[in-house]
Structures are given as C-alpha cells and as structure tokens.
Amino acid sequence: METQRQVPAGATTTATNTSALDDALAGGLAADALLSAVAAGKDTRQLTGAQRRALLASLHHQLGLNPLSGAVMFLLTNGRETLYVKKEGTDQIARREKLTRETLKGPCVETMEGVKVVICQVCVKHPDGRAETCTATLPFSAGGLVNDLMKVETKAKRRATLSLCGLGMLAEDEIETIPGARTVPADVLDEVPAERDPEREAIQAEAAPPSAPLTSPALDEFYARVAEIEMSGEAVAVWLKHRAGLHELAEAARREAWDALVKCIARVGKMKQDGAKAWLKKAVAEEDARAALAGQGSSHAAA
Amino acid sequence: MPRRDDTSWQRTAEGQAEHVKGYTHWLAIEGSARKYGFSLGHEFLVLLAKRLTVVDVDKDGATPDAATAWRRVEGWARQGQKVAA
Numbered sequence: 001m002e003t004q005r006q007v008p009a010g011a012t013t014t015a016t017n018t019s020a021l022d023d024a025l026a027g028g029l030a031a032d033a034l035l036s037a038v039a040a041g042k043d044t045r046q047l048t049g050a051q052r053r054a055l056l057a058s059l060h061h062q063l064g065l066n067p068l069s070g071a072v073m074f075l076l077t078n079g080r081e082t083l084y085v086k087k088e089g090t091d092q093i094a095r096r097e098k099l100t101r102e103t104l105k106g107p108c109v110e111t112m113e114g115v116k117v118v119i120c121q122v123c124v125k126h127p128d129g130r131a132e133t134c135t136a137t138l139p140f141s142a143g144g145l146v147n148d149l150m151k152v153e154t155k156a157k158r159r160a161t162l163s164l165c166g167l168g169m170l171a172e173d174e175i176e177t178i179p180g181a182r183t184v185p186a187d188v189l190d191e192v193p194a195e196r197d198p199e200r201e202a203i204q205a206e207a208a209p210p211s212a213p214l215t216s217p218a219l220d221e222f223y224a225r226v227a228e229i230e231m232s233g234e235a236v237a238v239w240l241k242h243r244a245g246l247h248e249l250a251e252a253a254r255r256e257a258w259d260a261l262v263k264c265i266a267r268v269g270k271m272k273q274d275g276a277k278a279w280l281k282k283a284v285a286e287e288d289a290r291a292a293l294a295g296q297g298s299s300h301a302a303a
Numbered sequence: 304m305p306r307r308d309d310t311s312w313q314r315t316a317e318g319q320a321e322h323v324k325g326y327t328h329w330l331a332i333e334g335s336a337r338k339y340g341f342s343l344g345h346e347f348l349v350l351l352a353k354r355l356t357v358v359d360v361d362k363d364g365a366t367p368d369a370a371t372a373w374r375r376v377e378g379w380a381r382q383g384q385k386v387a388a
Contacts, residue, residue, distance in 0.1 A: 230353075230369045232370075233345040233346070233348050233376075234346075234349050236346075269373065270370045286345075287345060
C-alpha cells in the first residue's frame with residue numbers, strides 16, 4: 001500500500017530504536033516519529049497515554065482508516081504490547097482496495113491429529129491480479145458450533161485480507177487463541193513513570209525468554225503422572241487433564257510430551273509405537289466427542 | 304448396593320469407583336463394560352479393568368495383568384451389548 005510508512009533505514013538495531021523513541025518522546029506528540037519507533041519494534045507501553053492516542057490516530061490516518069471507528073487497537077500478549085486490526089479495519093481495507101473474497105473450503109468441522117477443529121479457507125483477490133489464500137481454525141466445541149462456523153469464516157477473510165495488503169498485524173479473532181492476550185485501552189498507561197533505564201531495557205531485551213516456554217510446573221506434573229500410568233486408558237485422562245496447560249508451551253515441548261505419552265501406552269499396553277499413537281489419537285477424539293455430547297445434553301437440560 | 308434406577312454414582316469419579324467395588328465377578332464387569340461402553344469415559348473403563356485384575360482369579364490363583372485386563376474391558380466396551388438372536 002502506497003500510504004504505508006517505511007521503517008527508517010538502520011532502524012533495526014536496538015540503539016537506533018532507542019534513539020528514535022527518545023527523539024519521539026522529546027518531541028512531544030511527534031506522531032510520525034512515534035510510528036517509526038513502533039515500526040522498528042519498540043514496546044508501546046513506554047509511551048504516555050497522550051502519545052498512545054496520537055499513535056493510534058496517526059496509524060489510522062496512514063492506513064486510510066476512519067479513526068472514529070477504532071479500527072486499530074493495542075493488544076497485550078506474552079508480556080508485550082502490539083497493535084492489532086479490528087474487524088472494522090479489515091472490512092474498510094477490503095472495501096477500499098476492492099478486494100474479492102471467496103470461500104474455498106468450509107466452514108466445516110474436521111478431525112486433525114485426533115482433535116476436532118472448525119476450519120475455513122478463503123481466497124482474497126486484488127484487482128491487480130494478486131491473490132492470497134488463508135486458512136483459519138477454531139477449537140471445536142459443540143455448544144458454540146453455531147457461532148464458531150460464522151466466526152471462523154470471518155477470521156479467514158480477515159487473515160487473508162491483511163496478508164494480501166501486506167499488513168503483518170494480528171486480526172481481532174486471533175486474540176482468543178493466544179493465551180493471556182487482552183486488549184488495552186489507548187490511555188490506560190498514563191501512569192507509567194517517564195523515567196526509563198535504557199541499560200536495564202537492553203539487558204531484558206537480550207535475555208528475553210522465547211514467547212513460549214519449554215518447561216513449566218504443568219509439564220513436570222504431566223510427566224510425574226505419566227510415570228504412574230498402569231493402563232492405556234489412564235493415558236487419555238492424563239492427556240485431557242494437562243492438555244490446556246501444555247498448550248501454553250513451545251511446540252517442541254508439547255511434541256515431546258505427546259511422544260512420551262505414546263511411549264508409555266506402548267509399554268503398558270504392550271503395543272507397537274505406531275499402534276499406540278493411533279490408539280491415543282482415537283481415544284482422545286472419542287473423549288472430546290463424548291464431552292461435547294455431554295455439554296449438549298446439559299445445555300438442553302438447562303434449557 | 305444402590306438401587307438399580309439410581310444413576311447418581313455415574314456423575315462422580317468417587318461414585319464410579321464405589322460402584323465398581325460392588326462387582327465381584329468378571330461377568331458383572333463384562334456386563335457393565337458392554338452396557339456403558341465409552342459413555343462414562345475412559346476413566347470408568349480403567350476402573351473396570353483394575354477391578355478385573357482383582358476379581359478374575361484363575362483356579363491356580365493367577366490374575367490377568369494390566370494390559371490384558373484393559374484389552375478385554377476395552378473390547379467389551381467397543382462390542383457393546385449382546386443381542387439375542
């Protein structure tokens with residue numbers, strides 16, 4: 001998009017980032033400098049409320065969005081604040097760019113790795129001939145399926161729209177699938193102290209842990225429980241109990257946990273590893289289906 | 304033993320464990336596994352399998368190991384109830 005600002009040359013180093021932000025802070029509401037600093041990866045929590053509001057207004061202007069629609073907001077995730085585009089924003093972009101959005105697949109429910117998901121695939125085409133296909137998923141819940149089918153289609157459209165327009169920003173729908181993510185009002189950090197310690201910030205930035213940890217108390221508890229398993233059937237309950245906690249871990253740690261459980265089933269069930277893996281997938285899917293049915297039953301009973 | 308039409312034991316793990324303790328013969332366990340199948344979850348079948356390792360004692364005192372007990376209970380649960388010809 002021709003209206004988007006370029007990141008200043010050399011703005012990728014920490015020193016330059018700090019310098020750009022300092023300049024912005026020194027210059028009061030220099031929205032362009034603020035945008036440059038944020039584009040260079042600076043945490044927006046360092047800004048005052050007034051600067052944050054100015055930043056949002058400037059970003060709306062740069063993206064050609066109606067600032068009154070609140071199309072861009074702040075999002076707090078993994079201890080870091082980023083900007084994300086709300087549905088109003090993506091819809092405005094699609095209309096302005098005259099994008100054609102076509103649903104290729106779904107929305108429907110599919111089983112992947114033994115887990116049911118609601119899935120939708122959308123293709124967005126630009127009048128200049130470029131196209132982008134995006135897939136969106138949601139965890140299956142029988143109780144919320146009616147809404148989830150609509151939600152996943154909207155999510156796929158927004159992802160594809162943002163991708164085609166080269167806007168590497170989160171869409172509103174993705175927030176709920178990020179553990180601990182929450183939106184932050186523009187002026188909520190007015191009380192943030194102005195004094196900052198650049199040295200401490202640099203050390204923190206260098207020593208920053210990966211966004212998803214490789215270990216956690218939940219993982220330790222999981223392995224302790226796996227060691228106690230005597231029958232294959234117990235493995236299903238162990239996985240279901242710890243699944244949510246493991247979801248917050250890095251992919252490698254989760255994969256390792258799953259493999260450990262498969263090995264345990266193969267050992268106690270006297271099965272081959274492939275058989276144990278297939279069995280566990282099937283068993284987890286059955287339990288999910290049963291839980292979904294039970295949820296439906298209880299909601300009907302409540303009605 | 305609870306009344307036959309009282310199904311409150313099914314709602315909690317403790318209730319299920321207490322109920323399964325009432326099975327003193329492997330045929331009772333088979334009947335339960337076939338009747339409830341997976342409707343009460345894998346945890347209930349685990350209780351049945353563990354109970355099977357206790358009550359299914361051979362003439363020479365041998366009992367099925369955990370893997371065998373689980374395989375038998377899971378098999379009954381998958382087959383479901385027998386239908387009379």
